[in-house]
Amino acid sequence: MVRLSSFDVYPKTLQEFRERTLTGAVISLVCAVLIVLLAGIELADFLTVKKSEHLFVDTSRGKPLQININITFPALPCSVISLDTLDVSGNHVPDVMRHITKSPLDQHGGRLPQELPNTAGRPAAAAARRLLAAGHGVSEEEFEDGRAAVQMLKTNLVGKPDALLSKLLAELLPSVFEDKGAIEDLRKHLGEGCHIEGHLLVNKVAGHFHFALQKADHHVLMTVFKRRDALNVSHLVHSISFGEPYPGMRNPLDGQHKVLHNGSGFFQYYIKVVPTIYEPLGAAPLHTNQYSYTELFRTTQELEKLPAVYFHYELSPIMARTSEERRAFSNLLTGLCAVVGGVFTVASMVDSSLHALGKRIKKGEA
Numbered sequence: 218m219v220r221l222s223s224f225d226v227y228p229k230t231l232q233e234f235r236e237r238t239l240t241g242a243v244i245s246l247v248c249a250v251l252i253v254l255l256a257g258i259e260l261a262d263f264l265t266v267k268k269s270e271h272l273f274v275d276t277s278r279g280k281p282l283q284i285n286i287n288i289t290f291p292a293l294p295c296s297v298i299s300l301d302t303l304d305v306s307g308n309h310v311p312d313v314m315r316h317i318t319k320s321p322l323d324q325h326g327g328r329l330p331q332e333l334p335n336t337a338g339r340p341a342a343a344a345a346r347r348l349l350a351a352g353h354g355v356s357e358e359e360f361e362d363g364r365a366a367v368q369m370l371k372t373n374l375v376g377k378p379d380a381l382l383s384k385l386l387a388e389l390l391p392s393v394f395e396d397k398g399a400i401e402d403l404r405k406h407l408g409e410g411c412h413i414e415g416h417l418l419v420n421k422v423a424g425h426f427h428f429a430l431q432k433a434d435h436h437v438l439m440t441v442f443k444r445r446d447a448l449n450v451s452h453l454v455h456s457i458s459f460g461e462p463y464p465g466m467r468n469p470l471d472g473q474h475k476v477l478h479n480g481s482g483f484f485q486y487y488i489k490v491v492p493t494i495y496e497p498l499g500a501a502p503l504h505t506n507q508y509s510y511t512e513l514f515r516t517t518q519e520l521e522k523l524p525a526v527y528f529h530y531e532l533s534p535i536m537a538r539t540s541e542e543r544r545a546f547s548n549l550l551t552g553l554c555a556v557v558g559g560v561f562t563v564a565s566m567v568d569s570s571l572h573a574l575g576k577r578i579k580k581g582e583a
Contacts, residue, residue: 240571248564255556263549266498266541268465275492275536280504282490284417284426284530286317287456291326292449295319295411296403297438299431302417304424310417317415324408399437407441423532428452429525438523445517450484450524451476457528460505463495463539469510481524482516488530491537498541507537 290298300317302310321329417426430438430448442448457470475484488510495503508530517524 238572238575240575241568244564244568244571248560252557252560255560256553259549259552259556263544263546263552266543269540269542271538271540272535273538275532275534277492277504277536278421280421281418282421282506282532283460284419285456285458285460286416286426287414287454288428289322289326289410289412289453289455290428290450291322291410291453292451293411293430294403294406294409295321295413296406297430297434297448298411298413299429300413300426301429302419302424302426304420304422306420306422308420310419313417316417317413320412320414321406322410322412324410326410328412329409399434400440403434403437403441421532423530425527425529427525427527430523435523445523446480448481448524449477450481450526452484452526458506459490459508459530460493461503463497463503463505466495466505466507468508470508475514480516480518482514483520483522483524484526485513485515486526486528487511487513488528489533490530491533491535493537493539496538496540498543 298319300313302313321331323329413428419426428450438448452475454470454473454475456468458466458468462468470486470488488508490506490508493505493507495505497503
């Protein structure tokens with residue numbers, strides 16, 4: 218036992234050789250408070266989940282891209298707004314409205330009950346206009362002014378032996394130039410807005426989705442609104458995202474308000490999509506996307522087009538990984554030992570210095 222005790226690196230002094238001082242008591246209390254404070258900081262740092270980010274080349278392929286849409290058009294009724302998509306390979310999304318809902322809004326932004334549109338005669342009129350225009354090499358807009366249509370009927374349809382075609386045109390002709398039912402229905406909904414919400418599943422390639430005015434009803438639109446400037450495509454973007462959100466994710470288009478007080482135009486948003494893997498602590502990784510964007514607006518005087526809102530997106534070849542991490546428990550123990558040992562060591566040095574200084578001061582006074 219005597220030989221074993223020789224390895225003790227903490228030699229003990231006798232009680233009668235120990236001296237307790239007021240300075241030592243103050244330093245001991247300060248030392249205890251400091252240890253508790255620093256240990257609390259170490260524990261809080263251990264419990265804090267930190268995020269680390271890394272970039273690498275995206276090698277994932279074949280997965281569809283989900284586009285989440287939540288947007289409001291306060292100055293256009295739902296019946297005139299159409300949604301379409303197109304990617305660089307020329308593919309459209311089949312049944313694009315499958316996961317999209319349109320909700321009519323009143324002038325104050327409140328929801329209106331859904332109404333079934335009155336489409337009596339409208340498909341026939343639109344189909345006739347497209348058929349006659351396409352079959353004679355003119356655009357539908359040229360056909361809408363009536364002169365091209367009249368000339369077609371005079372030069373191509375008079376005296377034709379096809380009784381079925383003649384009968385069809387006789388039934389459709391009153392509706393070709395003016396769809397009164399559609400015009401009255403649209404006028405009834407003037408002043409309403411439209412809220413569009415849902416998601417699209419598109420190919421993971423560059424493309425665009427856009428909100429445009431239905432070209433099949435161009436004649437109806439011009440009859441009711443008179444001019445393109447009156448088709449106000451002001452919009453409020455509540456949320457546009459690509460994929461599922463994760464904690465702390467920020468979509469820069471969220472909350473963007475584009476309000477036109479005079480005239481109308483053509484909005485274009487150019488979006489750079491960055492594929493992202495989010496790895497939460499203790500859970501499966503989430504594959505999603507972040508993005509940045511720029512925008513361009515041109516008036517109807519600059520472009521001979523109907524007003525529209527386009528979102529062009531392009532995929533980045535670089536993928537981002539965001540991981541949640543927490544310090545290892547061994548690091549916590551190491552930090553606590555360093556705090557306790559360091560504070561006691563520094564405190565003992567301060568106490569020894571103050572004690573020696575006090576002795577010298579007493580000797581000087583003596």
